[in-house]
Amino acid sequence: MKCSESPGQSFDMQTVEVPWPGEGGPWRVLVDLARIDGNRRVVGLHIVSYTTVEDADGVERWIPLPSGPSEVTHAVIRGVRIGQISESARRAADASGEVLR
Secondary structure (H helix, E strand, C coil): CEEEEECCEEEEEEEEEEEECCCCCCEEEEEEEEEECCEEEEEEEEEECEEEEECCCCCEEEEECCCCCCCCCHHHHHHCCHHHHHHHHHHHHHHHCCCCC
16 A cells, blocks of 8 residues: 655555464554665554454454453553564565564
């Protein structure tokens, strides 16, 4: 995905999903990565307790994860290990083969 960095410029971005604290959730952390100074850098984080699906009419619907919808509280945010999630996202991005310039 191309994103505007400033007028007339853009950078490549990739969003990677990392289940937290493990494969079963109850959270999905969406990590936005961009190539900055030659390295993949985290430029955004989204913590959600739902997933999205597109229905037959092309409308995106929010579906709670199996644990149900949950409130993102201060305790949840403090408990998210940003460094560990960032590394997991970078590894997943590398494994996907998608190239960020």
